[in-house]
Amino acid sequence: MLRITSTAALLLAAFSAIPAAAQTPVDLQWGVKIPLRDGVELQATLYRPQGQREGLPCILSLTPYIAQNYHDRGMYFAANGYVFASVDVRGRGNSGGTFTPFLQEARDGHDIVEWLATQSYCNGKITMWGGSYGGYDQWATAKEKPAHLATIVPVAAVQPGLDFPMRNNVFYPYDMRWLTYVSGRATQDKLFGDNKLWTAQFRSLFEAHAPFNTLDARIGNPSPIFQEWAANPLQGPYWDRLNPTAEQYAALDFPILTITGQYDGDQPGALAFYRQHMQHGPATARERHYLIIGPWDHAGTRTPPAEYAGLKFGAASQLDMNALHKAWYDWTLKSGAKPEFLKNRVAYYVTGPDEWRYADSLEAITASERGYFLASDGGRANDVYASGRLEEGKARRSGSDRYVYDPLDVSLAADDAADQSGAELLDQAGVLRRHGKQLVYHTAPLAADTDIAGFFRLSAWLRIDQPDTDFNVDVYAIAPDGSSLFLTSDVLRARHRESLRESRLAVPGKVERYDFERFTFVARRLVRGSRLRLVIGPVNSFNLQKNYNSGGVVNAESAKDARTVTVELLHDARHPSALYVPIAAERSVMVVADKR
Template sequence: MGSLALNTLWMLDCASFRGSSMRSTQSLHVLLILLSLLPVHAQETDKKPEPPKPLDLLWAVKIPMRDGVHLNATVYRPHDQKDPLPVIFELTPYISDSYHARAYYFAQHGYVFAIVDVRGRGNSDGKFNPFFQEPQDGHDIVEWIARQPWSNGKVTMWGGSYAGFDQWMTLREAPEHLATIVPVASAHAGADFPMFKNIFSSYEMQWLTFTSGVTGNENLFGESPFWIEKFREMYLQHRPYKELDQIVGNPSPTFQTWVSHPAVDSYWQSLAIAPDQYRAIHIPILTITGSYDGDQTGAFTYYRSHMKYGTEAAKAQHYLIIGPWDHAGTRTPKKEVGGLTFGEASILDMNKLHTDWYDWTLKKGSKPEFLKKRVAYYVMASDEWKYADTLESISNATRTLYLDSDQGHANDVVNSGRMADTKPANSQPDHYVYDPLDLRPADLEKEEIKNSLTDQRYALNLFGNGVVYHSEPFAKDTEISGFAKLTAWIAMDVPDTDFSTTLYEILPDGTSVELTSDNIRARYRESLSQEKLVKPGEVNSYVFDGFTFFSRQIAKGSRLRLVLNCPNSIYVEKNYNSGGVVAEGTAKDAKTAHITVYHDAAHPSRLELPIVQ
């Protein structure tokens, strides 16, 4: 393919719903950084490319939906097809031509591949209503494909991010001829998009502009200086978040609807999969995500729910791969991500892996050699793949580190608190201040941050807004694999604010690696569906249990760094701490938050780490 086609494919693979991953202010730039890089190949491999095989094209195929709307498909078929074949399809809002390379590949490897524009996008009829149209449309596409003369009735799907969401929603509707799915980096509405922990990000309007109208808008989507300028305009002028569509110049009813549902209410819950629907699943599934995948939360929400509610037979044929990749890397792995460099083992041929899976589940072929057990995960730093029977069995020990400090001094990386194996006794609490009118953080966000996972500017520039804790150096190389958990006892003098916490490895040479992070909006500390404002001065337990999965061998001599602060960034919906509607907040609503973090015998703030011994 030419470089333009490769770049377009890669950009579309980058289009995460978390996109700019709002798990921490450091990660907010991931998408913008990615878009600035040079084009990458659809698959990195040392193998000599196979000579192309002839194929046939069916252009402008119209697929009727139950309500009379017709969706447009471009169908790729092997030229020498004599008998009906299994069919792979992708349902995309990103215009079908963007995935020509994938369709071309699979059509040359024994499959019919159909790229279908979602309704209201590309050449499809109807109006695009993100998320809500896909369950029924996905079902109808499966059953229509199954009836075509070039189909043998076995239908599957391909794709990640929005197309991963499509796969789960189609499966929810239980079409008879859906034989398997391979959901990659799957967004989960209400869990990781368009908000995470009920906190919206500025990226939402970037994505909605990308998918506005019927044409592809990837050039505007990738124009990061424009988006930084508009996000800064909202931030520096203290404009309410709900006006971001106006600031961008793209008034969006969809955006206004989203921000009117700031909690996981019935609006978002209608896009979930019910326990009975998980129990009805009977087809094989291959879930793929990455340690730095912006939609990892969505992927694991589906996976864990299926493990909780699914039948034993169905769970036995649900496989999980967790690479070291970012969002785009879950489809096109790269050795370099955000300033980190992974080993050769991290590069999987994803097209071949998909083909092997399809051959096994649709053509009675051999089980993919890579799938040695039901869970495969990559250990960063040691550059190896490891395997487990279940997600929970990856780690076999828990190390608990308790937060503490000397005389309440923990406000920067130099004068930090500590994390130790022993519980503190009569330890004084730590304090910090978050002033929503403080605009100094914007000076850190005038341009893209090219090494987002190793850059330390946020940890080194808290501006008094946050506390920092370091562990002792590790006595030996130690594998941490799984989900961290932080319990922090906190009091404040405002009815609401947002918290962000990020965990790093600080190597012996002083360099930093971001490992994982989590957020909490205080009013949703007990439930994401029901708000409960904070009583000023009351000490509450905040359980950060939404950290992303990571697997890394922490080096001998490295320390862990934990940063806890209140988000104050151009990339996040600002909480002005008033207790009112956050999306409507402006400077006149601002209340300065004085935060107290307790870590004494009665309030043992602690970090729990999943250890592999």
């Protein structure tokens, strides 16, 4: 079952557990007005080293989450020789204008950078700080190429249209939770934080089989923004306008540090920005674009935790992010030494041995792919305890497996709502509950410790008897004692099997190859005796938009449109369905010890 914790993490910065600021005196100026080209004024809170006598590099944080939430960051950087400006985006907090998520940040960010550069306390060198939405607006600002923007550090950057407000063109009910959080000017933090309320709201929509595009009205917050998003379910011009073009990437010629996590819900967006810049950016800039992938969740990319959702991490994973940012800024803005942590252009954390490893590129992390071909006996693959197999070598025998999905089936909603163990990555109750309603395959126990690092792929030959349906694919590591660890997932709507930029309904009864190639990054040691578990099933969760399989407009579909679908997965020499596992490069790489 696709997990909301790993694929739709909150678009929030980590407001709690932030390291305390150094006790060096800081001058604070609240209510600084920043004029924009259209006459609107944004409000900033300014932090400066006490008694500052000369211009210093300025750090800009541009946020819809209200500027005061970054007080601790402002205090830290001002105490360490930087000017820090925490700015409310247009229409939020104390800033003027009207807030339209994502649309406004590019031009406004440009204007703020150029205004800061003219102030007496600034030496003309500007950088940015922030994660999630604050990671996105760094890319948005950069695409406008303000002359005084010298570097960016986008953390857990959401890419609109790719991983929010939808993943692979499948929307989240969470969209309305977030839009409610940023409704009005003040932060609706108590309302946003009421998990029981939102679970009940989303479950109600799910069980009532109400059209997805009625969600805003059902929860009492009619939203033109939500309606506009829902009316644009394909990647295309609507979403493209928010992100850099190939030409704009080509103009980004300054140093960049990208940071994300293996369980960061916005990892797809963060890595998409990285890959697009590596594809289109100038060679000199690509050489100075560094990437860090930790083991963290979304919030942990700002303040790395020792544990997330039941999974514990080694001490070396708990980087001091303030110190890392400062070291980066010192290098790129003050001619200091390159941060010691950055041994190579890509740093990634391997859980199990709990160590940092390095590579020249994202692709170089993976040495090879190991193919496991799907197989079963007599079509028995619908249960954890009566599963199919993942076999090395090649497809050896003819066969197929199938599951039947009725979109009116909401029988597991109560159990799903009750899952609040706090150890979601280790919980396999959902997989066990869905016996008979999914396909499950296991490898044989591994003969030796195996390090995996990179991106899984699944090539599956499928036949469906309806024009559309949604697929969810999860991969787990099963330890020798039978315990489970969620590794990665992918989701795919049949009509978008060829491209996220076009819609082509399936032909009922026709066998076609479906390539699942958007799994999230994972790096982990699988100990001897472990197995991999592959689970393929429908998207049937109150945390995701429901597809009723009719081939109509998914956002407007309801119970009257529901069609039960039979999904058949073929595995034979002609239809070699296979899972491809990324095998890590040899450990001829440097390892960083904990230096805290």
